[in-house]
């Protein structure tokens with residue numbers, strides 16, 4: 001069996017080689033700072049409709065994915081849960097991530113229980129604080145109102161300025177392990193991570209930091225900081241998200257042609273070669289399957305991809321959150 005071969009091999013790059021012919025081996029995992037193992041490749045679920053999500057998750061699990069990334073705000077947790085159940089794959093063989101939405105920072109346990117109920121699961125493997133931005137709760141008990149705007153200025157979010165992400169983490173780090181095996185953060189800059197790690201109330205280092213990361217935003221400094229501090233980085237929008245400019249980038253096209261692989265396989269492989277967990281989203285069966293293929297990239301190719309941002313620096317997901325979120329410059 002492939003996995004046992006992998007266990008005997010020395011390092012990541014050894015098994016990456018074999019993935020071109022045996023996609024099963026791409027379920028290789030990396031150990032988190034709490035001892036849990038996370039598979040390198042996950043199916044992303046943002047923007048997938050409930051029906052598409054169900055089909056995509058089922059296809060993914062049947063293709064060999066062990067890791068699914070969803071969130072309360074994606075409004076498709078029910079579909080993820082149903083597909084998991086219908087796949088027939090034992091729960092303990094899968095790694096499921098969901099996230100705490102901004103309006104629930106004061107009560108993560110209730111939010112986690114809500115996600116578990118929608119997923120139909122007893123536990124998630126990873127629960128992430130989605131953004132370091134507490135927002136006021138909606139006044140009605142509309143659970144699905146995710147963006148509360150200010151009454152005096154409806155273009156701005158109604159920030160909960162009497163709360164902050166350090167207080168949120170104080171609660172998240174104490175969530176019962178029986179309901180979430182690992183806890184982490186998302187969209188955390190180095191500046192905000194330093195604030196979190198230096199806070200007297202912080203007793204647990206986040207297991208993961210899920211951030212936007214692709215060749216136009218390689219986040220070299222953030223990756224180095226997280227690796228030095230035992231925080232596993234996860235790359236979101238690794239393909240450049242919907243209508244990606246990245247997959248049409250000249251250098252990416254040239255390199256993928258040279259290597260005889262697709263642009264998507266090239267950028268996903270670049271992430272894994274950097275020891276970054278990667279979350280490509282697709283609702284297209286052929287892409288779901290091919291996104292699981294990882295190849296070993298030569299050093300010079302890694303370097304070329306890592307330098308593309310110098311001429312094309314681009315953050316795709318930016319909005320004014322009302323508090324500092326992206327407070328580290330894109331290095332150019």
Ligand SMILES: NC(=O)C1=CN([C@@H]2O[C@H](COP(=O)(O)OP(=O)(O)OC[C@H]3O[C@@H](n4cnc5c(N)ncnc54)[C@H](OP(=O)(O)O)[C@@H]3O)[C@@H](O)[C@H]2O)C=CC1
Nearest residue numbers: 044045046236237238239240241264280281282283284287
């Ligand atoms: N923590 C956070 O704040 C955030 C987390 N995320 C997570 O990261 C995941 C991935 O990021 P996301 O922004 O969705 O975008 P991705 O970078 O994964 O890109 C998804 C787009 O690429 C297309 N695509 C997928 N595979 C291929 C392929 N092989 N060739 C060509 N096109 C392809 C998809 O089309 P199609 O589906 O039609 O096949 C879709 O349009 C999210 O789904 C979510 O789980 C994302 C944003 C923020």
Ligand SMILES: O=C1Nc2ccccc2C1=O
Nearest residue numbers: 046047071073074130131
């Ligand atoms: O992952 C995300 N999906 C979203 C949709 C709308 C606004 C923010 C987000 C995310 O952070």
